[in-house]
Amino acid sequence: MPVTVFLILFPLIWAFVIFAIRDNKVRGIAAYIGSGTIIAAVGVLFVQWLINGRVPIKMFYDTETADHFILTGEIVLMLVVTYLCFKYHKYWISILSIVPTLMLAYFELAGPELHKIPHVYIDHLSMLMCLIVGIIGGMIIVYAVGYMDGYAHHHPEFEDRRNYFLGLLFFFLSAMFGFVMSESLLWIDLFWETTSVCSFLLIGYTRTDEAVHNSFRALWMNLAGGVALAVGIIYFGYQSHTVAFHDLIDLSTQMHMAYCVLPVALIAFAALTKAAQYPFSTWLIGAMVAPTPSSALLHSATMVKAGIYVLLRLAPAMAGTLTGTMITFIGGFTFFVASIIAIGQSDGKRVLAFSTISNLGLMVACAGVGAPETVWAGVLLMIFHAVSKSLLFQDVGATENAIGSRDIEDMHGLLYRLPRLATFMFIGIAGMFLAPFGMLISKWSALRAAVDESNILLVLFIVFGSATTSFYWTKWMGKLISRSHETGDRLKDITKRNEVVSLTVHAALMILLCILVPFISKVYVDPLLIEMFGKYEDVLPMGVLYTMIVVIAFVFLVPIFSYFIGRKMRANVKLTYMSGINTGDNTMFVDSLGEPKRLWLSNYYFRSFIHPHQLRIFSQILTTAVLLVMMSMIIGGAL
């Protein structure tokens, strides 16, 4: 069996195996074996692909039987969604599943004769996605085994359905592999709907009213995107008699076929829902009611990355078009506004969620511009974001287990209370935004491309958004390193061994990525761009590269070096300045009644002028209006 098929079928079968195992210990071991197998299989696929000179893998031209399975899968999904919608009295949502499924079924059975196409197509971009899904997703499952044991223990009020949860994670990975490897848009549609339903089931895991409500919101938003996708596919199929994703790009970039405008716009619109951009961002925020591993999975390796993957693929076809302008605006706007909202949040998971939406906005804008430089920036951002977000979510989850809160205010002095978790968190945050790592070099490139394209709005969004992004990350880091205002005793680190394994692997990956950026860019991202745009462009000038290496060296070496000097130096350690009313240590002072009072330090949240709710409503109205107007213009122009 080819590795590609194995990667789709194995997690699928394993999902049912996991679901069937009742014993927690055995199930845990089975999950480790499963995730190990997935990571190994991805490794094998990668090596095979490397040995073959990195030429795209194209497979399965003749897929009569498989196509039937795909169609059956679509119908089964439709039935499941319809059943659940009726069960929870959300009847209208079922229409969003029934209509596209029936349309696609009609198209497949009674539609035009289609050209022969490969159904699996793995190029640099797909391979990269496979690596992200396999490695990050696999590690999240390892983490989830330990986390869910603790979760079941801490939350006896929820029915213990660990087998269901872990099974779903495998199911999700299977769908994601299928999604990124498929070339046929009909297959892509099935996997697209599968990821929507998987995330819906994960969000509703606890079955509380809030969870059910949020899960249905996620469902209808993603299904609405699915409708646009289905319409786009069918329109394209009737016009061109092919349903290959690469054909769509080639026909619109090389042949400039007018009929490609509409499918590109519709598919890009669908991707906006997956990537949780305004006005569809609320589903991702609502997704936080689910246990942490599912957040980690949705935010890093799967789901939202599916949207980014589609947009990056469409990037050449969007360059310089009305669709590109629309996508760029929505992305840039989301980057800016979500980062402002993130400033006003103190719940760690909420900050992470808004930062995901914000960062995805930057990637979406990069894809929308569609220039090689911005795609380069978008790809690098995606890699960094996947590792960093997964690390941060898992870490916040582990911290929550240890200190009983995930509020950033409660993480004051975490470095002294839970050194290991705080260090991982620090690495995750620094890797994401602090110069010269991660996001910086992408911002550098995106800014230049935005200027080249004379996109003034995007320039302003990036410049101001960059300032607000630094603000919410830096104040979080500041909380971690402040001396504790409580006793400052070490807490017991109850992080389970498997959680630590996953966290360590992520942190190591993060550091490696930071050091290897120039290398990754040269050997991987540049060839990816050649494949996508057909020409080579050195995005990263050597001068900038050397500067970056020097800065990285300084940022690492200076603190370490001076730390060891400083440790040996004799110093007279004194109390902090409190206008002379200290009580003997740094945690208390004498208040106006002469009583000792505990000192409490807090961050700025700008609550007096950042109103998340109003800002969200405003953004939703504005972006909805922009989408409506621009989609009407695109559709009107195309028909």
Added chain:
Amino acid sequence: MNHTILYVIGAVLYIVGAPFLGCLMDGVERKLSARMQGRIGPPVLQPWYDFIKLLNKQVVTVDRAQFFILMSYLVLMVMSGAMFFSGNDLLMTFFVLSTTGTFLYFAAIVPSSPYSSMAASRELIQEVCYEPAVLLLSVGFYLATGTFNARAVFTQNTSLVMFLPGFLAAYLFAMIIKLRISPFDVSTSHHAHQELVQGVTTEMGARNLALFKLAEWYEMVFLYGVVAIFILNSSPVSILAAVLVDLAVFFCFVLIDNTNARVKWENMLGLSWAVTGLCSGVNLLILMMIR
């Protein structure tokens, strides 16, 4: 090749000379301030005497970690300045400058002292205020010259200020914030009237304070150097013009420092973003249209 040597010399000159020049500027500023207030003022070399004395004092500290964070702050500051004076990539230089600011924030927040922590948060807000202006400055520079490399100014026929007056205005405004000149000295002040005692420097004593001062001098020379790129062009006369403009800016800043009362940080944030958005934004729009 010849030019490369020139740029290396630029960086070396900055690394060696900036502390002295910065110190001198600091001394002149204090003298000038004093004269404006009708005082005689300290000797011009007073900052240098202070600096030497601080270095030789017994090390008193609240938190040992502060030393290595301040050390990183200083080294990164020197580095971003050296990147600038060696004609490096402007946008990259400013990104590194932002990271530098982060280390100052860390140094002030790590002891968990009430005054220092409050000021640290304000320092962070000051970063949010000036960062858009300096990033936009690089964007304007790129539009006018076609590159981010600061050395491109020496091949220009006319001074960049002709194309970038709005960016210069926004940058000067941001510079007031970055140099913590009243009315925007919310995080720490050169004067004794700061309501947060001494702001971010509250918990810095002896050697640590000396490190901070040194970094401040480097910063000052760097920021005034950035003003020069608006003036410099291929003609050698422009160097003289740049020096004169810098002196004029210096004098104006001292005047502003002495005639304005501190504003609340909310006002600072709103004002700085409005000025940046308007001046740089309009200038950017015009540049993009005539391109």
